[in-house]
Amino acid sequence: PRSFVSTSRLSFGSQPLFAFSLGSSVSRSSKRNGCVFPVSSGYRTIVAMRSVEQGEQSQPPTNENLLRLPGAGNTYPGAFYAGQPVRSIPPIDTKLYQRPPKGTVPFVYHTEYDIRFYGLENLHPFDSKKWGKVKEMLVNRGLIREDQISTPQPATDSDLEVAHTKEYLASLQSSYQVASITEVAPVLLLPSFIINRQLIQPFRHHTGGSVLAGKLALEQGWAVNIGGGFHHCCGCAGGGFCMFSDITLTAVFARHKKGIRRVMIVDLDAHQGNGHARDFMGDRDAYILDVYNADIYPQDHDAKSAISKPVELKSGTGDSEYLTKVSQALSEAENDDFSPELIIYNAGTDVLSHDKLGKLDVSTHAVLQRDELVFAFAKRAGSAIVMLTSGGYQQNNAKVIADSICNLHSKGLISL
DSSP, X not given: OOOOOSOEXXXXXXXXXXXXXXXXXXXXXXXXXXXXXXXXXXXXXXXXXXXXTTSOOOOOOOHHHHTOOTTTTSOOSSSOGGGOOOOOOOOTTOSTTOOOOTTOXXXXXXXXXXXXXXXXXXXXXXXXXXXXXXXXXXXXXXXXXXGGEEOOOOOOHHHHTTTSOHHHHHHTTOHXXXXXXXXXXXXXXXXXXXXXXXXXXXXXXXXXXXXHHHHHHHXXXXXXXXXXXXXXXXXXXXXXXXXXXXXXXXXXXXXXXXXXXXXXXXEOSSSOOHHHXXXXXXXXXXXXXXXEETTSTTOOHHHHTTOSEEEEEOXXXXXXXXXXXXXXXXXXXXXXXXXXXXXXXXXXXXTBTTOTTTOOXXXXXXXXXXXXXXXXXXXXXXXXXXXXXXOOOSTTHHHHHHXXXXXXXXXXXXXX
């Protein structure tokens, strides 16, 4: 999820109160006590805020302040910095792994997924209501019934602490922090209780949905969370409209609750999945295959070192080259003899033609073929697979996702 505005201004009557902008910072990385997070040319960061009511202007924040990491000075418990394995254990009383009612199917969705934020959500190119649209299409087409959908619980702080520092989670009480992560500048001016209810709570439900979908996939062979896929967030920092590291949490909960060990992440969103890559850096039981446009955000070269099978594309890549490279990468991963027990598939549709942020030239038909390739790969590997819908910034994304899910069903790659 990318982009936004360059400058915004809020006035009361004729008196301007604040002016602020979102822009690109310098291309470099920041390291604080083992927690490394990049700031490259695509990161949108609030770079200036000034009070102009009395004609006073404060100095813009320095790069040092902009890069100050929540959780600095603490041991990160949920990822793999400096080769340290996950040590956090999901809380015994977690509700994320509760058994859904009898008769439900492994489609996970909650009405809280859609973000309704007094119209401010429309300032970001992301369609914050696409998840509800996908669900409605699947129901209207007769693939599933409303009462068959598995409903997740929201991730609590205790759940989130499995893969996030307490300091990072506490930082989400800051309007400044949330505005930076979501790339919606006016959020900066709203009180935290509104932000928590209208913005953070939906992210908690998405995250709970991904974790539940991981459980259902291991029990039933496959699952789809009609949401989630926040692949730019790592344990100590969010960004790019990604507030919680749901992919990491899905893997860690599956390891501790289901006793599996080998997890593969297949990330086919147009953007590099730098968050989960940083979380699993040094973990030999995590295999990451990531096909992404190297010309766009986040261009995180440090995180790339954690990707087992990186495939970099150029802007404008079309169907033939795209499908060839995805197919070849999957074949090479199969030959690597990793034998995954769970595949987490980040199925972003921002690869579609005309997506101004993904900047690729992939057709709807090719996206359906791509998803077939991944599910067929999981079937050959004998692995459970959980699909997350991730990025996509056009009004037709919901239809493409629904079309692909129905296609997977018609091809026998998922069964109900």
